Amino acid sequence: MNPNTDYMEIMNSVRSKTFTFFEEIADIFTFIQVIIKETFSRDFEFKEFFYQCFQIGYKTLPLIAITGTIMGLVLTIQSRPVLADFGAVSMLPGMIAVSLIREMGPVITALICAGKIGSGIGAELSSMKVTEQIDAMELSSTNPIRYLVVTRILAATLMLPVLVLYADLLGILGSWAGANIKGDVTFILFFSQAFSHVGFIDFIPAFIKTFLFGAVIGFVGSYKGYHAGKGTASVGEAAHSSVVQASLLIIIVDMIAVQITDMFI
């Protein structure tokens, strides 16, 4: 076998891969550009936007409630013995509140939402694409980016902070329940102890990044759905890659956000 042709084959495959990689980057930027343009266009689709807020926000509340409560409970049960070793059990409420608000609440809620909301958007839009519903919409003088994509991204961006706040609160409630398994403390006392350690500096950066997480989930789901290939198999593919890539991006955005916050504190 000629080693030279082997090399050429590898080079060709690398070249076509890098080419599609750059093509995809260009595609993503075009998509972002169109979305921004349509977001600020005159006829905003308010009805669809509110409907999406309901779908994305309200319908995810039960899931977030369960996750948040268990997160707080488990975190408390796990860290209590360690704090007891240091004789610092009184620090428990504050420590839980700070770790929930700064990190656990936003990231875990966002990852769960990447699973539920991201895959939902990816699957819905890709099936609309595959069955020509998006084409049909374009022909009936409705801009599908404005109607489908902008509304979903904005709804996800605005609803995620709400879901995170909800998870934080229920997490502290769960933590109080965990603290009550061993020991006896009133909710009011636990709550005031918890929040005596939380400052704006814990809250604000964490709150800001939840908007970014929401935008990431909405954008990745929409991009994957809107760029689905042909055939029903691409619906599954779009839903799957929405979850994977949104989750990965959330972790990366979180890391960058933490670095930036760290520089200013």
Add this chain to the structure above:
Amino acid sequence: MEEVPINHMKTKPHNRKVVIEIKLLKKSFGDQEVLKEISLDLYDGENLVILGKSGSGKSVLIKCIVGLLNADSGIIRILGQNIPDLQSKELSLIREKIGFLFQSGALYDSMTVRENLEFPLRKKKDIFTKEQVDKKVLEALNHVGLTDELDKMPAQLSGGMRKRVSLARTIVTNPLIMLYDEPTTGLDPVTSEEISMLINDVQKKYKTSSIIITHDIKCALLTADRIIMLKDGEIYKEGAPENFENSSDAYAKSFFK
């Protein structure tokens, strides 16, 4: 190469207005040349059937006509305006005059039948009152014989009913031009015939000019005033339906099997 029999002169209704004029339309995907210099005219009031096997570029052709795909080169003039030259605003004005029946029906599956039919009229709130919209929706559904299904979801309908609902959704805006992408594909013979009859009814009642794209020869013969046969992205044969029925051409015959 063998001379391709094209009998233009017999069938062209010369006294009629041209509604859609296509000249030297080309479209490729990568290395694959799907349409190679297609030229054709659609005359006012006629049902033009474009017959071709699966994968011959039929869908690509009508998607180029409405600008869902961009042609690589060529002219596509609808009611005098060249589609590739239009800005999005002018394009959507032209699109309002066109009804497009998608191969898959393309009903919005998160909406009821009524909401599906109201959707094309949603930007017309300043022109039509709620009552007028209701009336139009009922009229269109009545035309396809499905007024009872108004509040059902598309998933609750049979394949034939879904096709009819999508037909109703395209005629609700009173289009001048109708484009049908394989209207009978995936339907049983009886339902196919019903849909073909509906296509003829639409032509009569709404005075539309239509392009019907199909590989179903029965549907073609039932609906066509004129047939254009597509092969490998080129026009292979053109003529009145009778010319195809009695044709000795092997390729044309292969559709009748």
